[in-house]
Amino acid sequence: MEPTSPSMQYGFAGYCLEPATRRLLAPDGSVVALNDRAFDTLACLLAHAGQTLGKDFLLAQVWPNEVVEENNLNQAILALRKALGDDSRNPRFIRTITRRGFCFVAQVEELPLPAPGETPSPALPQPLAPAGRPAWLLPAAAVVLLALGALLLWLASQPEPAAPPAAVARVAAEDVELLPDSVAILPFRSLGYEPLDELMSSGLHAEIISRLSNVRGLRVIGRESVLNPALDTSNLDSVRRTLRVESVMSGTVLQTEDRARINLELVDSSSQITLWTESYEIDTRNLNDIFVVQGDIALHVATTLASTLDRGDLEGINLQPTRSRDAYGYQLASRQAFETQDTARAWELGKLAVELDPDYLDAIYNFSHINAVLISQPLPLMDADRHLQLALELADRYIALAPDRPQGYTLRGTALNIAGSWRAVLAELERIADKGFRIEDLRFSSFLLSLGKFDMVIPSLERQLELNPLNPYTRGFLMIAHEAAGDPQRAREIHATGDELLGQWWGDEVQLVLSLGRHESPRDIDELLVSDSFKRMLHNLHDKPLVRRLLQARLADESSNRLEWIYLSALAASIGDEELATRFLHGAVANGWITLLWAWLPVFDELRASDGFRAIIEEFGVTEYWNHLGWPEACEPDRELMRCSWQAYTAL
Secondary structure: OOOOOOOEEEEEOOEEEEOOOOEEEOOOOOEOOOOHHHHHHHHHHHHOOOOEEEHHHHHHHHOOOOOOOHHHHHHHHHHHHHHHOOOOOOOOOEEEEOOOEEEEOOOOEEEEOOOOOOOOOOOOOOOOOOOOOOHHHOOOOOOOOOOOOOOOOOOOOOOOOOOOOHHHHOOOOOOOOOOOOEEEEOOOEEOOOOHHHHHHHHHHHHHHHHHHOOOOOOEEOOHHHHOOOOOOOOOHHHHHHHHOOOEEEEEEEEEEOOEEEEEEEEEEOOOOOEEEEEEEEEEOOOHHHHHHHHHHHHHHHHHHHOOOOOHHHHHHHOOOOOOOHHHHHHHHHHHHHHHOOOHHHHHHHHHHHHHHOOOOHHHHHHHHHHHHHHOOOOOOOOOHHHHHHHHHHHHHHHHHHOOOOOHHHHHHHHHHHHHOOHHHHHHHHHHHHHOOOOOOOHHHHHHHHHOOOHHHHHHHHHHHHHHOOOOHHHHHHHHHHHHHOOOHHHHHHHHHHHHHHHOOOOHHHHHHHHHHHHOOOOOOHHHOOOOHHHHHHHHOOOOHHHHHHHHHHHHHOOOOOHHHHHHHHHHHHHOOOHHHHHHHHHHHHHHOHHHHHHHHOHHHHHHHOOHHHHHHHHHOOHHHHHHHHOOOOOOEEEOOEEEOOOOHHHHO
């Protein structure tokens, strides 16, 4: 990007951006986590504070010599708003200038760097580890590839933000009904600045959540929600209301040479009375020491909160995942890279972890899942078939080592699901049912939703949302399921709560499609994370001939972003153009068959009765699946001709 002066810093509202060290410091002095593109976008906005910067200008500065979609810039702006606690509807920092670009509106002050002799703020972790540190802290030499985020990547997890988003502060003042026997493990704050400190904190946090999740009497909030930047972890009452938890655990980790000091506190979220507190000293060179402490922490939390623990609970708490310290380190680093959407690095590190310990279940699960995600967007020098093969081999390995756990079967189903192997996914679902496992997995929920089984999916998604209220995909899929099932009021409630908790989120695009089916005017069009050409169509819905011409132009454009085609299909259906709606829907499903989950929404009511829709269903093997699993309420066989006459709103 356009260089900023390395001898200058930018201050605004108590924040300080340091171009030389590539850090953003919060008013309390902590480092605000930003990915590289979000940092460069902020630096560019600050260097031109008060000026409206066009999207093309920002793309050229932040992504020089690269051809990228406009949505990449929108994602960077969204990341900045979340990190800064900014509200797009009432911005303190970044204002959207309709059809033009963005403007940084807060007052910005240029600050000189500390003079020689002054104490500088601590340096950021460098990519190379100091001498004597484990090899898994070194960046893998082979990882020089860039990977695009896959469709089914979960929301990128970031450490706690420096300031709470305004959206979370709007949680209703009245009291909330808490989930019985529930606990949220907040991310542990690292007090050091070495890469090992962050890995130690992240790894400890993930392991404790994993171990406590094995206790059947506890409801443990999912890692996606406690790591979501929308959660104000500094405000216990906000955590209680947002996550609806009875108890909350927080802690700090300080790494010094080969030892780590851990301070933890478990509190009652309502009375704020301390239920348990402890400090630990860990010899980080001794892997057994690390696992013993992890087990002891989980055991104390479980015995404090759960009325009884059976043998299975204790076995899940006291697991020793691996005997290889390097495999453990690579696994932590791989998981951290995956959570920040660096899938190329996550893949390389995950591969090393499995090679060092082929029986390490966490590493097997992690590497299988990474390969499953990459089926839809393979890494360079790889292809979809190779990623699928690896994902299935690793899933089979997991099942062989742990046949009485659901994770291995879920891994197989996930990979086959993404690859579009419908019959094989059905076999996995039957195996899971035969084992008596409850299917509480978002990937299977989206699969069943795509097949029109929204009545089956709703109870599962509602349970998943309880433990992951800040997961935007669970919430968005639940909106779709309720709307398709004929309950638009519940869909509205879920969206409103999502707005309250998450601010700007994927549910806004879901709400757009729902509003087209309700014949309502779309709202906040310029804030949607869609292309400008699509926004132009939405602004001109009153002019159907113009919208039709713009849709035809998008269909003819081979470089058009196909991830938007399902939205374009809904728009075409809403103006009554069956041919365009069918062509866009076919292209969307061909790009990822899971997009069929949108087809059951009211906006497609007329299209579902068409020959074109029946052809799509038959081409992708859905009728064959229904003949085996059972037909959904939305469609029914009529001799040799299928009919999909379901209309959600007339079923009320």
